Amino acid sequence: MTWTQLSAVVEAMARGLVDLGMRPGDRVSMLVTPGNDLTAALYAVLRAGGIAVVADAGLGPAGMTRAIRSADPQWIIGLMPGLALARGAGWPGRRISVTPFDRLEKRAFGVETSLTELARSESTAALPRVNGSDDAAILFTSGSTGPAKGVRYTHERLAALAALLRDRFDIRPGAGLVAGFPPFALLGPAIGATSVTPDMSVTKPRTLTAAALADAVLEGDCTMVFASPAAFRNVVATAGDLDAEQRAACDRVELVLSAGAPVPLDLMDDLAGVFPHAEIHSPYGMTESLLLTDIDREGVAAAEAASRxxxxxxxxxxxxxxxxxxxxxxxxxxxxxxxxxxxxxxxxxxxxxxxxxxxxxxxxxxxxxxxxxxxxxxxxxxxxxxxxxxxxxxxxxxxxxxxxxxxVQHVLTLPTGPLGPGAVEAVVDRLDPVWRSALVGVGPVGTQAAVVVLELDGAADPQYARTKPGLAPLALTDEVRAAVAEAFDGLDIAAVLVAPSFPTDIRHNSKIDRPRLARWADRVLRGGAVGKP
CATH class of the missing domain: 2.30.38.10 (Luciferase; Domain 3)
Structure with missing residues (x-):
């Protein structure tokens, strides 16, 4: 879609929504996958004075039902899967499909009309004026530390975010952004960037391949790329499949952004190999504030070197x-x-x-x-x-x-005082056979024992390729304990375990569910069944 087309479609849809009865302050549940349809629909809702309610499909039916019912929307705009889920779960709201349904489908799903029909209605309805303090969107958190929470953003706060992104990353007219993370696909038009959604499952970031990313760069002549660390790890792993044209496209990328979970230096180094002429940045933020700090690859390397x-x-x-x-x-x-x-x-x-x-x-x-x-x-x-x-x-x-x-809920309370798990994990993750690690506390609060849980990388060290879940091999346990003791003045690691896999959040596939791993570690150390965490 061109900017002219997007503007015309948004205007027409917004007038159609007002004609249909949408009023300022009405909440609208958006059950559309990221792409052109969702972008146009979301901006049309905002132009009509509505409040866009965006819940991640990765929450699953139960999580989405909890989120949608808590928001209590007056309207639902969706594709067939979303409308089917809304009907089955009894979600509130008048239904609008994206494309026209036949008479039987309309009756079955309770659909009144479609965005396509609204855009073609040639309505002349007056669009309302919104205040900066009016709510514009309800964005739900990933639910990685409990039930997903709805986060309210006003028009002025979204405008402040868009201005901040433009200034921070020097977004120029004509810049192109490949958004492998849904919120930034929606923010693209607001910051003036041509936005391309790559071929991937938005609920499974690891489905993003290097070829799909490069094709998206080519399609939009993009200079910026944004994805989660889990998505980028798969991009790195599949970079060997790129053809000459795709590699040339990656060479033209100027800015690579990754956020949503910690981005270690080794991943930044690997990304520099895929995008050799790009600045690699790891901004820190959250659903409640999408950009708080920023650092580039050279900055991370300098910080770690200074620490050592x-x-x-x-x-x-x-x-x-x-x-x-x-x-x-x-x-x-x-x-x-x-x-x-x-x-x-x-x-x-x-x-x-x-x-x-x-x-x-x-x-x-x-x-x-x-x-x-x-x-x-x-x-x-x-x-x-x-x-x-x-x-x-x-x-x-x-x-x-x-x-x-x-x-906060992951803090270990040892006899020596509180300890953040990420500090120890950063040390353990540098060991060759370790894919990733998690430090968890086992035992009563205040007297917990520190336990390291590992996911191993058999490719990095073949001797661990067939390691069974449970207690780690003695040599590896000694290596972990020695590395931690050296970095933390003799900090004692009570046990080192190997897990078959780590439970993570769905949105980023990166945030480790440490409480769940702690329960698993406690069970294993008590002699219980290993199984999955």
Missing amino acids: ASGSRDHGVCVGRPIPGVRLALAPLDDSGVPADTLLEGEEARGVLGEFVVSAPHTKAGYDRLWLTDTVSKQDTLDGLQWHRTNDIGHIDAEGRVWLEGR
């Missing part, structure tokens, strides 16, 4: 410094792993393990219909600003760089 040279305890994943407009504070953890009520900023916050608390113009307006959760996340007041508790933990080093070490 100084012998400091700067371990974890370095995500750089806060970007302009973002204020970042720290709520220190007490001995039981609970963040304090007081916030630290500047020099006071350096080297302290705590929860990150942020304030920015593009941060969420609030959680939707979750009064207690919203109140807790905004309970902090500093300089009269609204702050958001991120639930992410870590520390700020002497140079002001942010290091992520996990989530």
